[in-house]
Amino acid sequence: MVDIxxxxxxxxSSREKVYEALTTVEGLSGWWxxxxxxxxxxxxxxxxxxxPGGFDMEVVEQLPCERVSWKVIDGPxxxxxxxxxxxxxxxxxxxxxxxxxxDWKEPVEFMHHCxxxxxxxxxxxxxxxxxxxxxxxxxxxxxxxxx
Amino acid sequence: MVDIxxxxxxxxSSREKVYEALTTVEGLSGWWxxxxxxxxxxxxxxxxxxxPGGFDMEVVEQLPCERVSWKVIDGPxxxxxxxxxxxxxxxxxxxxxxxxxxDWKEPVEFMHHCxxxxxxxxxxxxxxxxxxxxxxxxxxxxxxxxx
Numbered sequence: 343m344v345d346i347x348x349x350x351x352x353x354x355s356s357r358e359k360v361y362e363a364l365t366t367v368e369g370l371s372g373w374w375x376x377x378x379x380x381x382x383x384x385x386x387x388x389x390x391x392x393x394p395g396g397f398d399m400e401v402v403e404q405l406p407c408e409r410v411s412w413k414v415i416d417g418p419x420x421x422x423x424x425x426x427x428x429x430x431x432x433x434x435x436x437x438x439x440x441x442x443x444x445d446w447k448e449p450v451e452f453m454h455h456c457x458x459x460x461x462x463x464x465x466x467x468x469x470x471x472x473x474x475x476x477x478x479x480x481x482x483x484x485x486x487x488x489x
Numbered sequence: 490m491v492d493i494x495x496x497x498x499x500x501x502s503s504r505e506k507v508y509e510a511l512t513t514v515e516g517l518s519g520w521w522x523x524x525x526x527x528x529x530x531x532x533x534x535x536x537x538x539x540x541p542g543g544f545d546m547e548v549v550e551q552l553p554c555e556r557v558s559w560k561v562i563d564g565p566x567x568x569x570x571x572x573x574x575x576x577x578x579x580x581x582x583x584x585x586x587x588x589x590x591x592d593w594k595e596p597v598e599f600m601h602h603c604x605x606x607x608x609x610x611x612x613x614x615x616x617x618x619x620x621x622x623x624x625x626x627x628x629x630x631x632x633x634x635x636x
Contacts, residue, residue, distance in 0.1 A: 436633070453494060485608075
């Protein structure tokens, strides 16, 4: 099992804003994909859709301003069964976001791609909270083709 | 042992340009850090310096337009002994860059940070080849503080 790991520091004194961007359909639509639907509650399913396809995630945990966890229940075969874990903590006037996309079966080429792409989406999350504007799909940063 | 993995597609029909950006002091200065010195030949040592510190890398392999490998011989303790491997291949009018920063002892928080930061530097490499301008330190993209 192999993991994608990332970390960004969001310049905000309010962890709530970052937590909301991870736990509401409106927030998620603002940095990951415009086409986000579903129930952002523990036990609910979130549907994220992109031009090339999408993912369904079951919300496994939402601990206010601290932790969010999703399990991938539908999408590309490499993603199904993996988990996505977010941890937040405050450090002065920054909210530190620790991100793990865990339990990939193999370090396939698609995993390399997703690692880079996740970084750009985390920068989109940071930008959404800091400036009010993220870069969700289909206005996302392109790291390759098609992506 | 854990690895940082990334992949970008550089829009160019010339793998040579990407290879040069990885195997010349001028090329490396154009996307990673302005302050790059050393010998970009197998057995040589490259010195990369950034405002917060730096890394010394021994060049382990340079297979023209295909593969480049460095071993970290000085720098932060978490980096020393790790290896950085680049693989290039042509896919139509894109050069695919597969990147691995391998053999971290533990998935520490600093590794999460470096993973995100590597992604921004790979985007800088892509930009350098595609547009002639990268974002090397100290004009790099900030993902946290200090970074």
